[in-house]
Amino acid sequence: MYITDLKAISPQLTYDNELLEGKKTTHEDQVYNVIEPDYMEFIPKGLLRRMGRAIRMGVGAGLPLVKAHSDIDAVVIGTANGGLEDCIKFLNQIVEYDEGVLTPTNFVQSTPNAVAGQLALMGQNRGYNTTYTNGGLAFENAVLDAWLLFRENAVDKLLLGGIEEISDYNYNIDSLAGHYKNEIVNDEDLLSSTTKGTVCGEGASLFVLEKAPAEYYAKIEDVEQITYPTELEFDDCLELLLSRNNLQVDDIDTIMLGYNGDSRHTPWYTHLEEHLIPNANVLSFKNLSGDYRTCSAFATWLSAHLLNGEKAFLPHIELRKKHEKEISRILIYNHFDEVRHGFILLSK
Amino acid sequence: MSQTKEELKLELKKHIVEYLNLLDIKPEDIKDDEPLFGPDLGLDSIDSVEMIVLLDREYGIKINNPTEGRQILVDVNTIVDYIEANKK
Numbered sequence: 001m002y003i004t005d006l007k008a009i010s011p012q013l014t015y016d017n018e019l020l021e022g023k024k025t026t027h028e029d030q031v032y033n034v035i036e037p038d039y040m041e042f043i044p045k046g047l048l049r050r051m052g053r054a055i056r057m058g059v060g061a062g063l064p065l066v067k068a069h070s071d072i073d074a075v076v077i078g079t080a081n082g083g084l085e086d087c088i089k090f091l092n093q094i095v096e097y098d099e100g101v102l103t104p105t106n107f108v109q110s111t112p113n114a115v116a117g118q119l120a121l122m123g124q125n126r127g128y129n130t131t132y133t134n135g136g137l138a139f140e141n142a143v144l145d146a147w148l149l150f151r152e153n154a155v156d157k158l159l160l161g162g163i164e165e166i167s168d169y170n171y172n173i174d175s176l177a178g179h180y181k182n183e184i185v186n187d188e189d190l191l192s193s194t195t196k197g198t199v200c201g202e203g204a205s206l207f208v209l210e211k212a213p214a215e216y217y218a219k220i221e222d223v224e225q226i227t228y229p230t231e232l233e234f235d236d237c238l239e240l241l242l243s244r245n246n247l248q249v250d251d252i253d254t255i256m257l258g259y260n261g262d263s264r265h266t267p268w269y270t271h272l273e274e275h276l277i278p279n280a281n282v283l284s285f286k287n288l289s290g291d292y293r294t295c296s297a298f299a300t301w302l303s304a305h306l307l308n309g310e311k312a313f314l315p316h317i318e319l320r321k322k323h324e325k326e327i328s329r330i331l332i333y334n335h336f337d338e339v340r341h342g343f344i345l346l347s348k
Numbered sequence: 349m350s351q352t353k354e355e356l357k358l359e360l361k362k363h364i365v366e367y368l369n370l371l372d373i374k375p376e377d378i379k380d381d382e383p384l385f386g387p388d389l390g391l392d393s394i395d396s397v398e399m400i401v402l403l404d405r406e407y408g409i410k411i412n413n414p415t416e417g418r419q420i421l422v423d424v425n426t427i428v429d430y431i432e433a434n435k436k
Contacts, residue, residue, distance in 0.1 A: 040371070046390050049369040101404045103367070104397050 001150045001158075002216035005068065005208035007061040008301045009034050011201055012288050015061070020305055022312035024288070027187045030180050031166060032201040032290030036060065047118075050105050052083040054165035057204035058115030059122070062161060066123035069208050073155035074128035075116045078142035078162045080135045080293035082112030085167035115163055128155070136336025138162070139294040143223040143344060150211055161206035162297020171200055179291075179337070181261070187287045190261040191319070198260035201290020205297035207304070218307035220300075221245055221329075221345040228339055231271065238276055241343055247329075249277050254306075254327050256283040256299050258334030259319070260291045268335055273320070277331065282320040296334045296342055303330040303346045357428050364424075367402045368395050380424045396421055407431050 008014040011032035012025050019025075025035065039048050039060050051059065058077070066072060081087075087110035093102050108114065113131035120129050128149070132141040139162035149155045174180060181197035190199060210216070224241040226233060242249065255277055257269040273282050283306075285299045302317065306327050328348045335341040351359070361375035364384075368391065378389070384399075385391050399421050403409040409431060411417045420430045 045371050046392070049371045050394070097405065101401050101410075103401045104394055108394075 001147060001209045001211065001220050002213050003207050003218050003220065003300075003304045004210045004213045004216045005065055006206065006217060006301055006304055007065055008203065008205040008298060009036060009057045009061045010203040010205070010289055010298055010301075011035065014301070019288070019313050020310050022315070024313070024316045027199070027290070028184065030184070030199050031171065032187075032199055033166060034202050034204075047122075050109060051118075052086040052109045052165070053167070053202075054079065054081075054083040054085075054163055054204075055109055055114055055118060057165065057202070058161060058163040058206070059118050061204040062115070062119045062159060062206045063122055065159060065206055065208050066119055066125070069157060069159075070123070072123065072125055072127070072157050072159050072208065074130075074146075074149060074158045075120050075125060076128075076130050076132070076142045076145050076149075076158060076160050077113070077116040078132045078134075078138035078140070078294050078297065079112050079115065079164060080133060080138045081164060081167075081170055082131075082133065083110045083114060083165065084170050085165065086110035088167065088169040115161070119159065134340075136293045136334075136340035137225050137227070137342050139297045139300075140223050140225045140342035140344065143220065143300075144225075146209055147220070147223060150209070156211050158209045159206060160209050161204065162294035162300075163204040164202050164292040164294045166200055166202040166292075174200065185261060190287050191259045191284055193261035194263050195261075196263055198262040198265070198286070198291040201286065201292045201295060203289055203292070203295070203298050205301040207300070218304040218346045218348065221347050222343075223345070224343040226341050229341060234268070234271075234341065235276060237341070238272070238343065241345065245345065250279055252277050252280050252329055252331045253323070253325050254283060254330045255280045256285055256303055256317075256330055256332045257319075258286055258291075258295070258299070259284050260286045262291075265335065265338060268338065268341070269333070272333055279322055280331075281318070281322055281327075283314075283317045283330075284319050285317055288316060293336055296332055296344060299332045299334065300344055300346070303332060303344075306330065307346060307348050353428060353432070356431065357424050360424060360428060360431070363402050363406055364399070367398050378424060383423055384421060399427075403427070403431070407435050409434050
């Protein structure tokens with residue numbers, strides 16, 4: 001399946017593609033909030049006023065694609081938490097008002113499938129519509145579903161996305177669980193940090209996928225995932241991914257790794273780049289986006305542009321250069337909290 | 349000191365803007381006799397449920413009969429009249 005169009009709202013200037021020209025936005029806090037476009041320009045006010053952050057981002061990035069591609073057969077979204085802020089408001093109201101009269105908007109907007117539903121409604125799309133909420137593998141599962149739909153010839157064109165918002169609630173809970181750094185680390189220093197914890201990000205990255213287009217940004221060749229692996233199981237998982245695509249290790253010229261500055265998470269990435277795919281150039285992405293459960297969607301957005309020959313932003317994510325070959329195949333590897341590990345393989 | 353009718357109207361308008369998250373609309377922009385569900389404010393059926401929640405939470409008024417609701421939720425004047433007549 002091929003990426004033929006894409007849009008992202010992220011902590012970088014991605015909506016108008018200024019990042020692609022090399023303009024990086026610096027973040028110096030534990031929270032990397034998205035840079036939102038002026039939604040009023042393209043989302044009706046009557047709808048916008050009811051949208052929480054995740055919905056705004058998802059619809060904001062997805063609506064231009066839905067409008068440009070009226071022949072989309074399906075919408076498949078991955079979001080671990082959906083509109084969590086609205087969900088918590090709703091749950092708090094149940095307690096505060098003793099299960100009395102509750103406001104419907106917070107409930108409607110808090111369901112994880114609200115983005116996919118809203119995009120289908122706005123695009124008059126009556127096709128397959130599914131949302132995956134598998135935590136740190138929500139986007140990988142959405143990719144897998146898309147891959148299966150194409151394989152079964154069930155669709156010719158599909159909208160795929162990964163969306164996550166930062167809510168006060170999940171930030172506080174994840175902070176208490178030790179996910180985030182206690183100290184301020186500039187994004188330039190994040191990946192060399194040796195302390196525990198990372199930085200919190202958010203974003204919406206959406207893609208139009210097609211079966212056999214004449215022109216495209218990149219091909220998504222495969223996706224794989226594994227949870228709670230031992231090192232041996234992890235190695236086998238990667239080997240399986242490569243072998244079923246008839247690839248040798250050195251066929252992967254570039255790896256995009258989810259290094260996030262958390263000293264506990266680094267060994268998995270180091271293991272992959274030093275022992276499993278030692279000759280590939282190494283790229284990062286979380287120094288641009290922060291860490292969140294569906295951030296591999298942002299990595300996919302970056303990779304698609306790189307494979308399309310757009311490289312002005314490459315210096316911001318280049319960690320180790322081991323060869324001078326053109327980028328023709330990228331393996332994205334990311335794990336969330338050492339539990340859920342996902343691979344996405346893309347090529348030119 | 350009890351609240352005057354004009355103060356109650358302004359308070360209600362502030363609640364409407366807050367509960368319905370009306371963008372680009374200030375409380376003073378809403379006219380007392382402007383139909384709430386007309387083309388200007390652009391409210392819809394979900395907003396009518398939000399309004400019922402608003403009246404319950406802020407004024408202790410419950411509207412259970414849909415027909416009654418249609419007569420009350422016409423404009424700020426009709427709602428304020430109903431609040432004054434029924435506020436607990």
